[in-house]
Amino acid sequence: MTTTVVAGNPKPGSRTLDAATRLAEALTGSAPDHVVDVIELGAGLLGWGDEKVTAAVDTVASSDLVVFASPTFKATYTGVLKLFLDQFATGEGLEGVTAVPLMLGAGPAHAMAPDLLLKPVLVELGATCPLPGLYLIDSTYTEDTRITDYVERWMPVLG
Template identity: 80%
Template structure:
């Protein structure tokens, strides 16, 4: 069964960022088509600071009803951004992302934080109930469009991720 719904989530404090671009490229490489939905978290604005905002609730529903999500952040102070954390806080602990396969993706200026997707972002996604059957992906923000890191990742892990999104036959 093909992936039914793919969503990218970009947690960059700048709308329309390289983080968003990279997450789109990863989703397209994994599925062969553009993502079905895009959540550019910063566009949710002050609704992220509380509970009950309609736009935030709709974004949460979009993400939680996806089969595959690419959750992306630039590396800020050696971790993911606060704006992404505000968005992830909107999900219920343990089951908010149940049944969703997630790819943790982070971009940075150099290789010093290459383990950040696995050490920092992946555990949060798992805590929220996501399945993360492959390692996270770290990209250099200056070369992600010209190097082979995305295609290498998809060649190694694409089948695992695609298989994890399949719904078993009843």
């Protein structure tokens, strides 16, 4: 099984990337095969045909399991993640990919954002999202048991 983490944070090497990597490891028992820190794709995200962006899209599209992660910005996922997701064809760009939406925020006010905002976009692009999205508090996710609890509860669905 090929596992990829996609982190859509405007800051490279972010807590979002760390949390997504932790979740992917907890779900699979090993480090992800690929990591796409979207901000590192730079200005190539603003158009079509950039080699680095195309390679990242191909990597994600050929993965079996992808954790898509974003911090909560203005009550939704980031624009940089949206720019990356816009590179995938509607209905088929993520066909065959099992996607897990993950978002981080400062407090519980946006706890439904992964399911209400990120998951529908992933499904529109053809991904299968059998699990509910996971929302983590960005200041406590390394200390609390939310990732472990989530994996224990939902791992049977992934098989």
